[in-house]
Amino acid sequence: MRTDRKIHLGLYATATGANVAGWRHPGAVADLGANIEQAAELAREAECGLFDLLFLADSMAMRGHNWEILSRGSTRYVAQFEPVTLLSALAMVTRHVGLVATHNTTYEEPYMLARKFASLDLLSGGRAGWNLVTSSNMDEAPNFSHDRHPPHAERYERAEEFVDVVAGLWTGWAPDALPRDKESGIFFDPAKVSVLNHEGRHFQVRGPLNVPPSPQGHTVIVQAGASEPGKAMAARTAEVIFGLHPDMAAARAFYEDVKGRMPDYGRDPGELVIMPGISVFVDEDAGRAAKKRQEMLDLIDPVVGRDFLRHMLGDVIDLDALGDDEMLPDLAESNANRSAQERILKSAREEGLTIRDLYQRQASKGAPCFVGTPEQLVDEMQAWFEGGAADGFIFLMDYFPGSLTDFNRLVVPELQRRGLYRAEYEATTLRGNLGLARGC
Template identity: 50%
Template sequence: MTSQRRQMALGAFLYPTGHHAAAWRHPAAQADAGVNFRHYAQIAQAAEAAKFDMLFLADSAGARGEDWGALARFSTHYVAQFEPLTLLSALAAVTERIGLVATASTTYNEPYVLARKFASIDHISGGRAAWNLVTSANEAEAQNFGRDRLLDHDERYRRATEFLAVAQGLWDSWEDDAFIRDKESGVFFDPEKAYRLDHRGEFFGVRGPLNIPRSPQGWPVLVQAGSSDAGKELAGASAEVVFTAQQTLPLAQAFYRDVKARAVAHGRSPDDVKIMPGIFPVVGRTEAEARAKFDELQNLIHPDVALSILEHRLGIPLRHLSFDGPLPKDIPLTNAAQSRQALLLELAEREGLSILQLGLRVAGARGHWQVVGTPEQIADVMEERFLNEGADGFNVMPPYLPGGLIDFIELVIPELRRRGLFRTEYEGRTLREHLGLKRPGRHHKHHRATEGATHSDAAPAAA
């Protein structure tokens, strides 16, 4: 009996109108998508019908940048979109199988509240929730939470590491069978199966237990997107899905092997973490059609938007320089997204791009892997990365919505299936089952909630 061939995972990464900076201007785009639930519901159902593993929602707790002239020309995802956990709760009610991933920052949340929200979504969805853990790299967010500036990069990651440990401990507050709900005996839960966390650390003090039963997946699936050294170390220690961005196969292979090795160093299996780089596919039935689709979007980008995005990604001002000239030498290390800064500097040097050319490239896929071509060409490069230790799957970033995702579903997925690289049907119901991830057992050391507590078997007096 032969084992089933390994297949790639696919996520549908949904920015409201699409990932291209000018997506909202496309004639077929839903311009009010960020606050249009019917739009999201239809896309989610289309992705589920295509058997995607998951939907992926990004987020920022603040408008990015101070150039309001550029922001006014930009897409909805910086200034006009739903809060993602609220949206996932609603999408859980109109889908049945597809995983639901929301971004939430460890810098601007508290572990107890966030652990409870994700456990709630896991219950509501029947085991389909996932948390994309980010540390935030936007100065404007800090100013929305009583801070003058962004926390230093390493401090953000120390806080994230402790935050995650607390959340995991809270998800382990109850044994799976703690809630008896026995009407005859009058016992709702077994107090011997409840546990306090009693955490005291550098950033947090949390007693517990969490006031919701253990969720269907044990813990929501843990997704992480940082690719700096600190980000890769956190991913190796704890992440189950890693969203990343590399432009070439050798760079993708180096990242893949690095994170898998870190997972092994933390006592995990390489299969415990799935590497899913972003891919920005522009699909046409011919190369000329694909190029025309891409050029149509590129022609809608205002130069101010391209430069604003590039300044944000690099962490430096550029408007005093010649747009047709190269980037300056010795750009200082940003305190924000360090891995993305390094990726863009490498791209500009490798391809000899001017400032404006790089800005236009970033406005398309924001540094992610951009592929323009036929279904066969796109399947070829995806297959190459998948079969050569560059990816376990991909987070598909449609250039505009809904059309960019529909193109991928109708043209690329059949080609992937023809090659045996993607499922034709779901085999499980939870996101962990889709991804082949183990359900975590309770393994945190807690105090029983009954320790030092007052016990009573007597029924309370009637009011």
């Protein structure tokens, strides 16, 4: 193991907090999704903590159409900025932190997506990342003239071709293709621009992209899928993975699995940064840290918790027919987020978890919860990092600003004290800070 290897950190910056009750915390900024001043403060705080990146989840629909539940919910994408638009604004108030937005391949065209992210990458000085998803929200389909999602396998087949088209568009311009020579009158050199001329099953795209490359070459490709097709696509195309695993053993198995597939695609495992998500409750006193977590759990409206669990299970069960103390029955296979459904069912069966246990555990997207003193938390993070389970972590901020303030004040200094984390940014691009080669 390289002695100079450092932990990478990303901030999951959901407007209402990663926890389904995050916006209800007495100290939370409840209107973060519509408050640009507070969003800018969040970005600046992340940069003060030397985070590699901000990660914005997204969906092109509210989740569900039960208005009573939606009116209480916090993770249904009810009121928030469109992420690329927001990150374009945040690029103007930051200099180093990476800016990652989720955008799905099921209801978008590759040329439009490539153009938006290339523009964000260029105006941020090379700090953009695209979180590639295939759409797990069943309620998106009716917003795009469809009754339902295409089948899971078809969505991944489309995504495989989609990412190839986007990458081809991003790499169509040579770094020195634009001399902008006033004397000769040559604005760009045609010999250094490639026309894609892609013709495939799902897309026919001529190109080239009409946005030049950024200082990092092209946008970093991030993925979060953990199904078999998702892992295969990640091994072939991803540069960062945001994963959700219940414990270190599961995280290590995923890490070894995906990185072990990369040589099959001519890739080195060092070309991929794997960052599991973690929920954190920290205090100088372990008892107070545990109290912070319990206070958050006590804020979860059971109606909201159960509805979020239903979504995570793939909308294949009506939980209203089950009591909080009952167990999950066998379920039909999901056509939404299949890996999440499998993860939840496995933990429910192995640990004998009730409906209440499950929705409380899923409250922060099902991420493992690290609770304790800074030393205890960093012990756990270091074990995952040095034990082959992670290259870094996505910190699921349960609410803003308190969760982020606690992390920056207590966890970051302990990481630095142990030499596990940077003391300053190494580069001005996202690739540079992640230790990834320039995209070309």
